[in-house]
Amino acid sequence: MEAIGEYLSSLSLSGLLSRIPAGVSQGLIWALMAIGVYITFRILDIADLSVDGTFSTGGAVTAILIIAGVPPIVAVIIAFFCGLLAGIVTGLLHTRLGIPAILAGILTQYALYSINLAIMGFKANTAISADNYNLVVSGRNVTLAIFISLAFVVAIIAALYWFFGTERGMSVRATGCNPQMSKAQGININLNKVIGLAISNGLVALSGSLFAQYSGFADVNSGRGAIVIGLAAVIIGEVIGDALLGKRMNFAFRMVFIAIGGIIYYLIYTLVLWLKMDPNMMKLFTAVIVAICLAAPYLKKVRKNSFRRAGKNSAGGRKDA
């Protein structure tokens, strides 16, 4: 009893409140990654695991470039293009060499671990202190970080809304939805898959770049489990969006809600830390939530249409007869 009392009294509400802004700014940075995951997972219907590697790539490239004297904003753009390149590799492994998409992603991710280490001169992490460099975002100034990361999120959503409304973007959406129809309409689905994977990984690397600057260091392990966190944000966002908007949910709203999903995920993370739970347990916690959310639609369907139910109905019918 005493221990619980002591635990509760050690939690301070003001402590939680003071952490919320940091949670929001980190959530906004992760939201960019979540939108990237959305492009592959929902639009292309591919679970792309390369993102765990590209997130770290974004950070590693950024850290090394900034240390070399490149302006941080330029480093962010270069990180984006490095992610783009990694996505193209996954795409070519899948479309040109016939490797299943999920394995192609795993291979890229695996290779990127070595590449990321090599980028950072075979050190597991590289510091980029806000004291020495004029970073784009930094955890030192959370309010500014919120505004800047929000600006990135808004700009990316606007750009994607435009792209997926163009002739090319529409054909990418069709590719993920119905490859056979796409081919019959003259769409090069292999090219489109590569385009989608490239954009997705570019965004993830962009997110990794901002995250490294926010944290003040790039870490080769920072992207571990990024795909799961991205999925969590996508799912949280979709659940909330569907509940609030229902049928009015369009493409732009969907991306906005995914960004909100990213923020909510990070606020939950903040709450878990505040409750003094071991942050290492967060991965288990996230995995369970994502598993439940991914399983829900399937279980709902099974409940409506199951052999068990048919068996029950049949047994009931016999009794009546």
Added chain:
Amino acid sequence: MLEVINVCKTFDPGTVNEKKALTGVSLKIEEGDFVTVIGGNGAGKSTLLNAIAGVWPVDEGTITIDGVDVTGIPDFKRAAYIGRVFQDPMTGTASALGIDENLALAERRGHSRRLVWGISSKQRAFYKERLSELNLGLEDRISSKVGVLSGGQRQAVTLLMATLQRPKILLLDEHTAALDPKTAATVLETTEKIVNRDHLTTLMITHNMHDAIVHGNRLIMMNNGNIILDIRGEDKKKLTIKDLLNEFEKASGEEFANDKAILS
């Protein structure tokens, strides 16, 4: 317009599942011909259409469309010449996209996909006009996702997509087989209307002998991967189902084994 010369295709060669699906098929179709294709299960009807569409490369032979040798061109590039409607209504449209978006995708068939906004208001008005010709009320819900449409509505939209920009050849693979009889009749009527209006060169597979006789100006029957019967012009107009069955037995030495084709 379309020339198929001695085309062969064997699936799973060298295995126990080896299937000689096309055994040296030759077929020449003139501009504006509306050819109906009938035959039993496994006769090679769909395989012939897939060979023309370029779903996979053929083992032997040549396929030319409007004088262009397309034998070495994959399906998505061949799509520039070909409009297709499939048996499964789910296959021909993208369910997560709007009716207008599906039509816009179809309108760019055979052209590059540019980085310009996909649908202009002018295009949308044009789509509305074309949709209203289907008499399904779809023009009033042009932004609806195709996924909420019925099978018949989706087939009608697919038909519109296949013909929105004039294809050199229209391939219909039992496109009414999955629909209820009333919807099937409507879709077939629409097909006839569009094909006649645009003078489309058409190949239509059907399991229904009556439809095969009533529609088109030429009828071919397939068996064991080849064409065993080719009737056109005045001969086709006088054709009856009984004639067809007799001809089939004469040509193949077998009895026609597809009750569905005879009874419906």
